[in-house]
Amino acid sequence: MSGRISPEMMRQHLQMYLVVGSVNCLAEPSRVVQEALAGGTTMIQFREKGHGALTGVPMFELARQLQNLCRHAGIPFIVNDDVELALELDADGVHIGQDDESADSVRARIGNRILGVSAHTIEEARRAILQGADYLGVGPIYPTISKDDAQAVQGPAILHEMRKARIDVPIVGIGGITIERVEEVVGAGADGIAVISAVTQAERIRAAAAELKHKVLLSIKHSRMSQKL
Numbered sequence: 032m033s034g035r036i037s038p039e040m041m042r043q044h045l046q047m048y049l050v051v052g053s054v055n056c057l058a059e060p061s062r063v064v065q066e067a068l069a070g071g072t073t074m075i076q077f078r079e080k081g082h083g084a085l086t087g088v089p090m091f092e093l094a095r096q097l098q099n100l101c102r103h104a105g106i107p108f109i110v111n112d113d114v115e116l117a118l119e120l121d122a123d124g125v126h127i128g129q130d131d132e133s134a135d136s137v138r139a140r141i142g143n144r145i146l147g148v149s150a151h152t153i154e155e156a157r158r159a160i161l162q163g164a165d166y167l168g169v170g171p172i173y174p175t176i177s178k179d180d181a182q183a184v185q186g187p188a189i190l191h192e193m194r195k196a197r198i199d200v201p202i203v204g205i206g207g208i209t210i211e212r213v214e215e216v217v218g219a220g221a222d223g224i225a226v227i228s229a230v231t232q233a234e235r236i237r238a239a240a241a242e243l244k245h246k247v248l249l250s251i252k253h254s255r256m257s258q259k260l
């Protein structure tokens with residue numbers, strides 16, 4: 032990529048963002064990702080974490096496999112936490128949280144690749160932006176079954192608060208997001224949704240991803256219309 036990603040392009044990639052690792056998948060991870068991509072997933076984060084997570088060569092091979100699927104689909108492949116792995120793979124970006132390496136240090140290491148940073152407060156959001164974040168991951172918005180050490184549930188109000196505080200960068204909501212909650216999350220100010228279980232635990236993965244994305248697009252349209260009124 033020449034130069035940093037534009038906010039407009041970033042917002043599009045955040046619409047239906049799948050966060051995935053082998054621990055979350057009922058079916059084979061590559062199959063899950065293939066189906067999710069066929070359903071219109073707009074970005075993938077490789078998050079190999081939790082009980083039974085792969086390490087070493089098997090982890091690297093899975094990451095490479097999922098990266099190749101993303102390349103074919105023409106969507107960004109983001110690595111969670113592990114900057115070394117992202118650089119080794121020449122991934123499209125990295126997502127880090129408040130307990131990971133600092134955002135300015137990661138930005139210096141990854142050049143113009145996409146940098147996503149988790150933010151739970153306005154102060155964290157402002158710092159992340161100053162340190163070079165391309166987007167913010169905000170949550171958990173609702174209770175989640177997919178992250179044991181998640182911070183307190185924030186509700187969609189945190190998204191409203193950030194937008195009111197003029198945090199205008201691309202934001203994705205994360206944590207417990209289901210099809211029924213998409214409208215509320217986007218209406219509160221998110222550019223899209225990041226999900227694990229709503230896709231990985233679905234019986235029909237392709238349909239689940241497609242329905243979520245459709246709902247995001249409709250919700251974006253509704254919220255733009257109501258802003259004009």
Ligand SMILES: Cc1ncc(COP(=O)(O)OP(=O)(O)O)c(N)n1
Nearest residue numbers: 112126127128129149168169205225
């Ligand atoms: C899109 C997105 N938002 C938030 C997170 C959470 O990151 P973090 O707080 O570092 O927690 P872990 O995912 O590393 O357990 C995320 N991964 N993606």
Ligand SMILES: Cc1ncsc1CCOP(=O)(O)O
Nearest residue numbers: 171175177206207226227228
């Ligand atoms: C990684 C992460 N960060 C905050 S909540 C969460 C888990 C999201 O998973 P789910 O969509 O299943 O609630």
Ligand SMILES: [Mg+2]
Nearest residue numbers: 112127128131
């Ligand atoms: Mg992290």
